[in-house]
Amino acid sequence: MNYLRPNQSKNCVSLPSSGQAKIISAHFIKIQDYGTIQVVENIKNMKNTKIVTTKIKRKANGQFELQIVFKTINERKGIVNxxxxxxxxxxxxxxxxxxxxxxxLSKNVSDKADKLEAEINKLKSQRDLITWLSQKSQRITKLNEDIRYLSSKRSHIPTAEYKRMAKELFAENxxxxxxxxxxxxxxxxNQINVKQNKAKNRKLAKIxxxxxxxxxxxxxxxxxxxxxxxxxxxxxxxxxxxxxxxxxxxxxxxxxxxxxxxxxxxxxxxxxxxxxxxxxxxxxxxxxxxxxxxxxxxxxxxxxxxxxxxxx
Known part of the structure; x- marks a missing residue:
C-alpha cells in the first residue's frame, strides 16, 4: 500500500483515473501506478463505463477492498421551465x-457555523500568544491540527443545506x-475598507x-x-x-x-x-x-x- 510513498503508512490509496484506469475483462482491471489487478467480483458489465477514481483499502482482517467511482451522464431533458x-x-x-x-440559509445551520468559527478564533488566539515555542513543537502542532479539523467541519456544515436548495431550484425548472x-x-x-473586506471573507467561509x-x-x-x-x-x-x-x-x-x-x-x-x-x-x-x-x-x-x- 505504501510502496510509492515509503515514508508513509497507508490504509487507503485513492487514485484519479487520468484516463489510465480500465476494465480489461471479467476479473481484471488496470489501475494507475498498480498495473493489472485481479478482483473476485465479476466486473465485465462495467467494461464500457468511464472510471473517475479508484480506491484500494486495507480492511481490518488483512484483506483488500477495491472501490470504483464511475461517471454516468443522464440524457438531457427538454427545457420547458x-x-x-x-x-x-x-x-x-x-x-x-x-x-x-x-x-x-437556515438559522440553525448559520448558528452552528458561527459557533465553530468562534472556537477556531479562540484556538488561533491561543496559538498566536505562544511566541516562545517553535512552530514544530507538540503544543503548536496540536493547536494547528485542531484548527484544521474545526475549519473542515465548519466548511462542510452548509453542504446539506445547499443540496436542499439545489433540489428546490430544480423541482420545477x-x-x-x-x-x-x-x-x-x-x-x-479592498485596500480602502479592510474591515468590510474581512467581513466579506468571513461570509465567504460560510456561504x-x-x-x-x-x-x-x-x-x-x-x-x-x-x-x-x-x-x-x-x-x-x-x-x-x-x-x-x-x-x-x-x-x-x-x-x-x-x-x-x-x-x-x-x-x-x-x-x-x-x-x-x-x-x-x-x-x-x-x-x-x-x-x-x-x-x-x-x-x-x-x-x-x-x-x-x-x-x-
Missing part, C-alpha cells in the same frame, strides 16, 4: 431568482442560469459560492437538467431590458433608476440579466462593450459571445 439565480451573502440569503423567489462563481475574485482585497455552483451542476447531471454559468461582469449594474447601467454601493438593495425612473431591486435585476444573457450571450453587456471598442479600433478582437457562458 427556466430561471436565473443570483447568489447573495446579505442576511444569510443565498439565492434570489428571476421569478423573485428568495432562498435563505429544467434550466438554471447562475453567475460563473469565482471565489478568488470575490476575495480580492461558499463555488461549492453551491458545483452542487448545482452535479445535481443537474444526475437529473438530466441544465446549468449555464454566465460571466458575472456588471450583472447588477446593467438595468434589465434596457441599454442603461449605473453603479451603486453593494449595500444598496434597491434604487430608482436615473434613466427610466423604474424601481430597481439589485438581486432581482441581476438574476433576470443572468438568465437573459445565458440564453443570448450577444446581449451580455461585456460583449456589447467589447464590440464597441473593436469598432472604434481600440482593441484588435472583440470577445466571442460564447466565451461568456459555460454549459454543463
Amino acid at each position: 427556466m430561471i436565473g439565480a443570483d447568489w447573495n451573502m446579505k442576511n444569510n440569503k443565498i439565492w434570489h431568482t428571476s421569478d423573485n423567489d428568495e432562498l435563505y 429544467d434550466l438554471i442560469a447562475i453567475e460563473n462563481l469565482n471565489a478568488k475574485k470575490m476575495r480580492k482585497r 461558499k459560492p463555488y461549492e453551491m455552483g458545483r452542487l448545482l451542476i452535479q445535481m443537474a447531471n444526475r437529473l438530466g437538467k441544465t446549468v449555464i454559468l454566465v460571466d458575472s461582469y456588471k450583472t447588477s449594474q446593467a438595468e434589465y431590458g434596457t441599454k442603461y447601467q449605473e453603479k451603486h454601493d453593494v449595500n444598496d438593495g434597491k434604487w430608482v433608476s436615473k434613466h427610466t425612473e423604474a424601481i430597481i431591486e439589485r438581486d432581482l435585476n441581476a438574476s433576470r440579466n443572468i438568465l437573459a444573457w445565458a440564453l443570448n450571450p450577444k446581449e451580455h453587456i461585456k460583449y456589447k462593450e467589447s464590440l464597441k471598442l473593436y469598432k472604434e479600433g481600440k482593441i484588435k478582437t472583440a470577445i466571442k459571445p460564447l466565451n461568456l457562458i459555460t454549459v454543463n
